[in-house]
Amino acid sequence: MEKRVFVIGLGLIGGSIALAIRRAQEDVTIVGFEINEERLGLAKTLNVIDEGAVSIEQGAKDADLIIISAPVGQAEEIMETLVNIEMKPTVIITDVGSTKQQIMSKAIHLHKKGVTFIGGHPMAGSHKSGVSAARPHLFENAFYILTPEKNTPAAKIEELKDWLSGTKANFLIMSPKEHDELTGAVSHFPHIVAASLVHQVAAIDEKNSTISSIAAGGFRDITRIASSSPTMWRDILLHNKDTLLALLEKWRIEMDRVKDMIDTMDSDAIYSYFNSAKEFRDGLPVKQKGAIPSFYDLYVDVPDHPGSISEVTSILAKEEISITNIRIIEVREDIMGVLRLSFRNEDDRKRAQICLAKHQFESFIEM
Numbered sequence: 001m002e003k004r005v006f007v008i009g010l011g012l013i014g015g016s017i018a019l020a021i022r023r024a025q026e027d028v029t030i031v032g033f034e035i036n037e038e039r040l041g042l043a044k045t046l047n048v049i050d051e052g053a054v055s056i057e058q059g060a061k062d063a064d065l066i067i068i069s070a071p072v073g074q075a076e077e078i079m080e081t082l083v084n085i086e087m088k089p090t091v092i093i094t095d096v097g098s099t100k101q102q103i104m105s106k107a108i109h110l111h112k113k114g115v116t117f118i119g120g121h122p123m124a125g126s127h128k129s130g131v132s133a134a135r136p137h138l139f140e141n142a143f144y145i146l147t148p149e150k151n152t153p154a155a156k157i158e159e160l161k162d163w164l165s166g167t168k169a170n171f172l173i174m175s176p177k178e179h180d181e182l183t184g185a186v187s188h189f190p191h192i193v194a195a196s197l198v199h200q201v202a203a204i205d206e207k208n209s210t211i212s213s214i215a216a217g218g219f220r221d222i223t224r225i226a227s228s229s230p231t232m233w234r235d236i237l238l239h240n241k242d243t244l245l246a247l248l249e250k251w252r253i254e255m256d257r258v259k260d261m262i263d264t265m266d267s268d269a270i271y272s273y274f275n276s277a278k279e280f281r282d283g284l285p286v287k288q289k290g291a292i293p294s295f296y297d298l299y300v301d302v303p304d305h306p307g308s309i310s311e312v313t314s315i316l317a318k319e320e321i322s323i324t325n326i327r328i329i330e331v332r333e334d335i336m337g338v339l340r341l342s343f344r345n346e347d348d349r350k351r352a353q354i355c356l357a358k359h360q361f362e363s364f365i366e367m
């Protein structure tokens with residue numbers, strides 16, 4: 001029997017989940033709602049959705065699964081709207097928001113009406129926004145946190161996992177509080193640090209713009225996430241206020257400690273600061289999505305002379321390897337340029353790396 005999935009907010013995450021559901025479920029119609037009409041049109045053109053809804057009510061009333069994938073501030077308003085809509089008694093509502101405590105407090109009103117709401121948060125993503133960046137494989141091997149309410153029947157949780165099986169993610173159940181504390185440390189706080197490093201360099205750039213030209217791998221690696229959606233991050237910081245204030249205070253104390261080590265020229269303490277950080281970082285799991293790039297990108301060093309980019313693309317074309325995106329990242333004057341090629345999957349990326357190497361093009365998975 002045909003089932004209907006309703007996705008509210010068709011961006012990177014909503015679009016990626018819609019694509020993942022489509023590849024795993026048969027007889028499913030995916031309906032979308034967007035406040036931005038252009039994005040709704042794009043989602044239809046890219047076959048991310050089958051139909052667009054003109055309102056939340058129209059899409060929600062006959063849906064079997066509703067996915068709220070707007071920034072968390074908007075998600076709360078969408079939940080308030082859903083409370084007043086007559087929906088199928090069997091419907092499951094979930095969200096993908098990066099915070100869970102405030103979302104789960106809002107869900108109480110849906111639970112009171114007898115509607116199943118299970119909080120969700122796929123722990124993978126990107127600094128890219130919008131449906132054009134959506135990929136069905138975005139969540140493969142990533143952890144996907146679920147925060148069901150205590151009384152949610154186990155069968156409903158299993159049903160949701162089944163709906164989301166096309167993500168190929170690993171599900172993990174957690175309380176909203178634990179979720180916000182842990183993601184505060186591994187995701188939210190690092191985004192604040194990345195933005196602050198960019199601000200520091202931007203202030204120097206006002207006086208000496210050479211700094212932006214020399215910003216190399218280190219700065220680029222640690223600040224990639226500063227290119228993420230400001231709306232999304234504003235909402236996350238407002239939702240996870242207490243966790244982040246506590247982490248900021250600990251960080252301040254930690255930075256004072258580093259300041260002291262440098263001030264007193266304590267070489268043993270400085271060595272051990274970096275060494276223990278390296279040991280922990282090197283021990284992080286590498287096979288999970290959270291620790292590897294979300295997109296199958298390959299960075300190729302190309303000589304800075306006319307025709308080298310077309311040479312790379314024609315080598316790949318001959319091998320029938322499709323490139324989904326291509327960008328010149330940085331041109332180091334007179335020496336090399338760096339070309340970022342994106343592929344659909346790991347296999348294409350591996351094949352590309354091998355055949356480019358045969359033609360003496362050096363390439364890297366991470367820049």
Ligand SMILES: NC(=O)c1ccc[n+]([C@@H]2O[C@H](COP(=O)([O-])OP(=O)(O)OC[C@H]3O[C@@H](n4cnc5c(N)ncnc54)[C@H](O)[C@@H]3O)[C@@H](O)[C@H]2O)c1
Binds near residue numbers: 071096124
């Ligand atoms: N980007 C990530 O890495 C990531 C990872 C996991 C979870 N999340 C969470 O996923 C959610 C969506 O993030 P994203 O990266 O897909 O953002 P996005 O900007 O790519 O997409 C969000 C979409 O929601 C739409 N929208 C906003 N308000 C709406 C409303 N009231 N009704 C309908 N549509 C509305 C926007 O127009 C936009 O197209 C956020 O809650 C975020 O916290 C993001």
Ligand SMILES: O=C(O)C(=O)C[C@]1(C(=O)O)C=C[C@@H](O)C=C1
Binds near residue numbers: 097122228294
């Ligand atoms: O890879 C990135 O760009 C991300 O920032 C993804 C990231 C993260 O912090 O790891 C961002 C927000 C999420 O809620 C989950 C994943």
